[in-house]
Amino acid sequence: MRLAVPNKGRLHDPTIDLLERAGLHLENGAARKLYADTVDPEVTILFARAADIPEYVADGAADLGITGYDQYREADVATVSELLDLEFGRCRLVLASPEDGDIDAVEDLAGKTVATEFPTVTRQFFDERGLEPSIVEVTGATELTPHVEMADAIVDITSTGTTLKMNRLAVIEEVLSSSVRLFAREDVLEEPKVQEIRTALSSVLAADGKRYLMMNVPKNRLEDVREVIPGMGGPTIMDIANGGGESVAVHAVVDEREVFETITEVKNTGASDILVTEIERLVE
């Protein structure tokens, strides 16, 4: 199995970090190398440009890919499907025009020019509105084009909005909303290894924001403790060796935001020796 991941840019580091946390450690990789082995002899990592990854997967150069949903939509590859939302690299593709200009609505772009790195998505967007502005394809610094009379508006990525603001551009409408996802070619979807990779990545996401709580609880207070522990499928209760039979150990997965309150509550119900730990992965 070959998994294509971004070779540079803002998606590279978080992607590698996620693979590591999922236990798919990279081996024999070096800077500027095109591929790396992993601890799993059946899985090789291929480094490619974020924009090329859907095409690599469609062509069979790779079987799986990790890249932005925006790139997937732009590549328009019918044989590749989405397996999992990896919940980072969140951004929006927006239609924007100069703040002080006379283009304020999608309809104002009839007969005008739109510059973008995403011509396919842009054309689809205007098709749905029954409009056919000319589309100028650029490969970066799209925000500049309305100020040098290259275009009347742009379709570009935004997240914090800083770049648009700096260039005195205002959003007219959202074209699509994106995040980084795991993709695979349809003919490998049923392969056990593909499902294994999906499960490993999803277990990291499931553990995010969760904490593991451990405590000792007198047996006669168990019901009270059980009532104040929120979350996932209730606590695990275990006998303590040499515990004299008076107390039991209670383990539970709790949302990070609920830890503070939960500790106060279980303490009030008689729990002691409370431990809170991080969770690396949570396979459901």
Ligand SMILES: Nc1ncnc2c1ncn2[C@@H]1O[C@H](COP(=O)(O)OP(=O)(O)OP(=O)(O)O)[C@@H](O)[C@H]1O
């Ligand atoms: N400002 C942003 N905030 C969040 N995600 C973003 C942002 N800009 C881009 N992305 C996401 O990252 C993807 C790749 O963008 P990035 O800028 O890292 O690579 P690139 O510009 O294509 O790389 P290259 O250096 O190879 O040209 C985008 O397709 C999008 O999904």
Ligand SMILES: O=P(O)(O)OC[C@H]1O[C@H](OP(=O)(O)OP(=O)(O)O)[C@H](O)[C@@H]1O
């Ligand atoms: O809303 P903001 O937070 O300002 O982000 C938007 C900017 O981020 C991306 O550029 P990037 O930083 O990736 O630079 P690039 O043009 O070199 O790809 C995108 O092309 C925008 O220009």
Ligand SMILES: [Mg+2]
């Ligand atoms: Mg970029």
